[in-house]
Each structure stands twice: as structure tokens, then as C-alpha cells.
Amino acid sequence: MPDKNQAALDFLLTRRSRPQKTLGLPVPDRAELELLLTAAARTPDHGKLEPWRFIVLEKPALTRLAALAQVRGAALGLEIEQINKGAAQFATGNLAVAVVEVQKPSPKVPAIEQTYSAGAVCLALLNAGLAAGWGANWLSGWPSHDREFVQGGLGLQAHERVAGIIHLGREGSAPPERPRPDVDAITTWMDA
Incomplete structure (x- = not known):
């Protein structure tokens, strides 16, 4: 029987994202955030390509992005409700990290595996934030x-x-x- 990390398993079995609009101040300071980013960067990465990077969005940047979302939504001819929803995650946020997928040419690692790794970084950062006691939410939007x-x-x-x-x-x-x-409904067991 392998050694079990029961605390980690209990965390994973009970983890729950927090709605972004309910996340307030304070936010992690730089040292705390660097620890979370370090944890996220330990994600599976076939070929050690690091096909992702981080952009830390502090309040002034989020405010600027909210205004840009309003401008871009209007230019795209989106409905006002859709524009406002796209802008709201930036307008109401206090700290966010954009995880950027960076496709890198590789004869061994297909592009789709790089995409999977970037998604894994998102989940790792989300879980690191929750495990550290913060509220966390993964969003995208138009x-x-x-x-x-x-x-x-x-x-x-x-x-x-x-x-x-x-x-x-x-x-x-x-x-x-x-x-x-x-889980029973979405799992197939194959023994041969």
C-alpha cells in the first residue's frame, strides 16, 4: 500500500471554486503570489517546453482591461449584456493572473499537448490559491x-x-x- 497524503486527497475531494464576484480584499501579496505561481509551474509539461507564461493583473490593469472590454464589445457589435459580463470580471476584480499559452515548435510535443499543459497550469494555480486559503476562480469569457x-x-x-x-x-x-x-456513469472499466 502506498503512503497516502490524506490532507491533499481530502482537499481535492472537497475543493470548490469561489465565484469571482465574491472575491474581495485583501489579495495575496507578491511573495504569496510567487509561491502560488511556483506551485502552478510544477504542472505536467511534456518535453519541458514551458508552453505557458503568467501575466499578473493588479487593480489598475484590471480597470484598464474593463474599459477595453467595453470598447471592444461595442466594436464587435455585441449585446450590451454580453459586453457588460465580459467587462465585469475585470471591473470587479482586485487581482488576477492571466495564464498565457505559448505554443512552441517541437517535433516531439504536439500543439494539443501544449494546450493541455496550459490548462493544467490554470487548474494548478486555482488549486494552489484555494489550498493557501484564498478564494479563487478560473474565468475566460469572450x-x-x-x-x-x-x-x-x-x-x-x-x-x-x-x-x-x-x-x-x-x-x-x-x-x-x-x-x-x-463517476459511475462516465467511467468505463476495461480488463482486457
Whole structure:
């Protein structure tokens, strides 16, 4: 029987993202955030390519991005409700980390595996924040997928895209548990 890390297993079995709009002040300071980023960077990374990077978004940057989302949403002809929803995650946030997928040429590691690694970094950062006692939420939304928004607002290059935006802060209220997948219904066992 292998040694079990019961505390880690209990955490994973009970972890729950916190709604972004409920995350308030304080937020992790630089040293705390660097620890969370270090934990996130330990994600599976076939070929050691590091096909991702971090952009830390502090309050002034979030305010600027909220305004840009309003401008871009109008330019795209989106409905006002959709524009406001896209801008709200930035307007109401106090600290977030954009996890940027950075595709790197590799004869051994297909692009899709690099995408998976960037997604794994998002989950690792989310879980590191929760494990450290912060509220955390992983969002994206239409601004994250609009090239002009991510190039102008985040400085992304053509070979980069947003994998997710992880919001961090003090948890305002614990959300109720939500229904979880029926593992039996989604699992196939093969013995031959």
C-alpha cells in the first residue's frame, strides 16, 4: 500500500471554486503570489517546453482591461449584456493572473499537448490559491478570445492565447456545494 497524503486527497475531494464576484480584499501579496505561481509551474509539461507564461493583473490593469472590454464589445457589435459580463470580471476584480499559452515548435510535443499543459497550469494555480486559503476562480469569457483585446490589452503575440484568467482574493462567502458528476456513469472499466 502506498503512503497516502490524506490532507491533499481530502482537499481535492472537497475543493470548490469561489465565484469571482465574491472575491474581495485583501489579495495575496507578491511573495504569496510567487509561491502560488511556483506551485502552478510544477504542472505536467511534456518535453519541458514551458508552453505557458503568467501575466499578473493588479487593480489598475484590471480597470484598464474593463474599459477595453467595453470598447471592444461595442466594436464587435455585441449585446450590451454580453459586453457588460465580459467587462465585469475585470471591473470587479482586485487581482488576477492571466495564464498565457505559448505554443512552441517541437517535433516531439504536439500543439494539443501544449494546450493541455496550459490548462493544467490554470487548474494548478486555482488549486494552489484555494489550498493557501484564498478564494479563487478560473474565468475566460469572450474578451480572452478576442485577438484585438488580448494583443492590445495583454500584449500577446500571434502564437499566444489566454488559457484562463485566475482571480484571487479573500473569500466573501462560501458557495453551496453543487451537483458533481456521477463517476459511475462516465467511467468505463476495461480488463482486457
